[in-house]
Amino acid sequence: MKTLLSAAAVIVALALPGQTVHAAPAQAATSITPSALWLDDRGEHINAHGGGITKVGDTWYWFGEYRPKNAVPGRRYVSCYSSKDLMNWTFRGLPIDMTAPENIGPNWVLERPKVFYNARTKKFVMYMHIDGPLDPNETNPHMAYKLARIGVAVSDKMTGPYTYLRSFRPLGQESRDIGQFIDDDGTAYLIFEARPTKGFFIARLSDDYLDVVEETAFIQAPIEGGALVHHDGLYYLLGSGLTGWRTNPNKYATAKSLKGPWSEFRDIAPPETNTYQSQSTLLLKVVGSKQTTIVFMGDQWKPDSQWDSRYLWMPLEIGKGKLWLPEPHEWSIDVKRGTVSFPTKKP
Numbered sequence: 491m492k493t494l495l496s497a498a499a500v501i502v503a504l505a506l507p508g509q510t511v512h513a514a515p516a517q518a519a520t521s522i523t524p525s526a527l528w529l530d531d532r533g534e535h536i537n538a539h540g541g542g543i544t545k546v547g548d549t550w551y552w553f554g555e556y557r558p559k560n561a562v563p564g565r566r567y568v569s570c571y572s573s574k575d576l577m578n579w580t581f582r583g584l585p586i587d588m589t590a591p592e593n594i595g596p597n598w599v600l601e602r603p604k605v606f607y608n609a610r611t612k613k614f615v616m617y618m619h620i621d622g623p624l625d626p627n628e629t630n631p632h633m634a635y636k637l638a639r640i641g642v643a644v645s646d647k648m649t650g651p652y653t654y655l656r657s658f659r660p661l662g663q664e665s666r667d668i669g670q671f672i673d674d675d676g677t678a679y680l681i682f683e684a685r686p687t688k689g690f691f692i693a694r695l696s697d698d699y700l701d702v703v704e705e706t707a708f709i710q711a712p713i714e715g716g717a718l719v720h721h722d723g724l725y726y727l728l729g730s731g732l733t734g735w736r737t738n739p740n741k742y743a744t745a746k747s748l749k750g751p752w753s754e755f756r757d758i759a760p761p762e763t764n765t766y767q768s769q770s771t772l773l774l775k776v777v778g779s780k781q782t783t784i785v786f787m788g789d790q791w792k793p794d795s796q797w798d799s800r801y802l803w804m805p806l807e808i809g810k811g812k813l814w815l816p817e818p819h820e821w822s823i824d825v826k827r828g829t830v831s832f833p834t835k836k837p
């Protein structure tokens with residue numbers, strides 16, 4: 491009885507805000523089904539929204555906004571999951587679990603975390619959108635997007651804990667949604683939306699990744715949730731319109747050089763579907779022995795039940811300057827070969 495009680499105590503101690511701990515792990519997944527509940531190794535729906543992905547060795551790490559049902563007021567969290575096949579994800583804890591830094595006040599915002607691994611310094615550098623009201627006592631949530639900054643945190647380990655360093659406006663600009671990109675030559679870039687400029691920036695990080703040092707491109711287009719990939723000699727850049735958590739037709743542009751010139755923006759899916767009710771967060775390039783697959787990672791936000799927000803991940807049809815998000819359906823990936831298959835799709 492004593493042993494049983496202490497085992498129960500351990501389980502309770504491991505429970506994170508708003509989470510039920512299930513005894514049995516979920517069955518191994520053999521596919522990804524867009525919009526479905528996506529269970530981690532504990533049988534919990536993955537809670538990592540506005541996510542970023544960092545790959546080291548043969549493992550992908552997914553960082554995202556952790557939005558639990560019973561969040562502690564004033565606290566914000568980043569979650570981390572790891573996977574070797576992109577279909578089965580192991581919960582690796584909360585590398586960020588903190589109250590407002592820099593006297594921002596309890597009504598603050600931490601969104602879209604992205605981690606870069608710096609091979610030179612062996613540090614893991616996390617960027618995130620940090621925001622809040624101009625007055626720290628302001629409680630109206632509509633006033634919580636006024637500071638428009640990015641935050642930087644650093645760790646010696648991928649899974650953290652991360653030490654929060656500071657927040658600032660990159661290149662002196664307002665910055666809200668951010669995206670991450672590593673070019674083929676290893677240079678790291680941050681994408682950030684700057685409302686007053688009516689556009690967004692692609693900006694190079696410093697050698698130690700701790701600062702945003704140079705404007706590579708400014709693109710005048712009302713785009714956020716910016717995501718970028720280099721494929722077959724062309725850069726493809728995509729993002730959503732500026733309608734908050736309500737979906738809209740996401741669009742893409744192409745360029746031979748990051749500096750541009752960038753093409754006009756075109757739809758990535760039939761516009762009436764509003765990107766199949768999703769918003770872009772990242773383009774994930776999976777280079778296999780047979781094929782390279784580019785995965786569209788989108789969020790399906792549920793503003794009133796954020797813990798239940800879903801994910802729309804789909805392999806893109808991409809090449810020769812064209813990019814298209816096919817109608818979502820169940821798919822499977824072989825990360826070694828880079829190939830995808832559609833187990834339940836009728837021919």
Ligand code: GAL
Pocket residue numbers: 540601602667714715732733734735769
């Ligand atoms: C969206 C943005 C999200 C979040 C949301 C809040 O425009 O992409 O990351 O900030 O607004 O309303």
